[in-house]
Amino acid sequence: MSNFLSAYSIQTWLESCPQGYLMDTEYGHAPGEEEPDAFLDNDVLREDAIRTTTQLVLGERCALAASSGLINCAPDYASKHFLATQTLDEARHVEIFTQRLYDLGIKDDDLESTLQQYGNPNLVKFAEVLLEKVDKGDFVAGVVGQNIVLEGMAFSVFEMLQAISQTSNTKLAHILSGTIADERRHVGFGENRIGALITQYPNRKPEIEQMQKDMTYHMLATFADSFSDRAETLEESRRILGSGESDGGAAVWHGADLSVAEPEEMEKVLADTVLKEFKVRLGRIGLEYQSPPKPKAA
Numbered sequence: 001m002s003n004f005l006s007a008y009s010i011q012t013w014l015e016s017c018p019q020g021y022l023m024d025t026e027y028g029h030a031p032g033e034e035e036p037d038a039f040l041d042n043d044v045l046r047e048d049a050i051r052t053t054t055q056l057v058l059g060e061r062c063a064l065a066a067s068s069g070l071i072n073c074a075p076d077y078a079s080k081h082f083l084a085t086q087t088l089d090e091a092r093h094v095e096i097f098t099q100r101l102y103d104l105g106i107k108d109d110d111l112e113s114t115l116q117q118y119g120n121p122n123l124v125k126f127a128e129v130l131l132e133k134v135d136k137g138d139f140v141a142g143v144v145g146q147n148i149v150l151e152g153m154a155f156s157v158f159e160m161l162q163a164i165s166q167t168s169n170t171k172l173a174h175i176l177s178g179t180i181a182d183e184r185r186h187v188g189f190g191e192n193r194i195g196a197l198i199t200q201y202p203n204r205k206p207e208i209e210q211m212q213k214d215m216t217y218h219m220l221a222t223f224a225d226s227f228s229d230r231a232e233t234l235e236e237s238r239r240i241l242g243s244g245e246s247d248g249g250a251a252v253w254h255g256a257d258l259s260v261a262e263p264e265e266m267e268k269v270l271a272d273t274v275l276k277e278f279k280v281r282l283g284r285i286g287l288e289y290q291s292p293p294k295p296k297a298a
């Protein structure tokens, strides 16, 4: 427990995060970094960036509600301290991605209607499954849903977006690198804290596995929506950004060259990567990954 205590303490968080990799950042990026003109001047690119960022804001709002909600049902103070740091991380994520919407030209008054307009209904359902457990004060299910499923998904989505943005949008790539470092810590906590509790309460397994199955279903449906009808947008953005040719490996992610991949290939590599992570992480805490039915195309 002592390693656990120090690895997830507020002191460690202060030193590694605000006083470490976030030092001298402004909304997660270097001061003065801006959205590239291409994202502001071209309607297709701008709308696509707004749509993608909307899903990030909604996912992070769910993580904020879940991590703060879990503090009061955590069984020990080491977990409460960690979740307090995670709450601030998630609030920061909500803020930086919301700031990106403002940077893309969304007015303060239009924020909620923009999130409504572009929010993926499947992502909203994904969040509801998790928040229902949190609202019931179910710590074990809540941590599995949040720190393994939600954050396992977020982690891979951020990594993929970062690989795509590496050369076309360094501001976004920098925002994502700090966020990825945070998510790595959150996922680590989930694995380290929950394994022991699952062993202690084996009768909880079926219900938690059902939650994982439901969340996975809505996640795969979200991915399917996000990559359907994307060929033209992708083509336009590659034309504007001057890519569309292999960039020599800068955007290779889990074997797929994202600078040239078709939307179907991008969806597949993302889903495969996330599901592989789920299987490994769930296995480590003594749960067996449950495969959901294949979502119907929208």
Ligand SMILES: [Fe+2]
Residues within 6 Å of the ligand: 060, 063, 089, 090, 093, 154, 183
């Ligand atoms: Fe987050």
Ligand SMILES: [Fe+2]
Residues within 6 Å of the ligand: 063, 089, 090, 151, 182, 183, 186
């Ligand atoms: Fe997180």
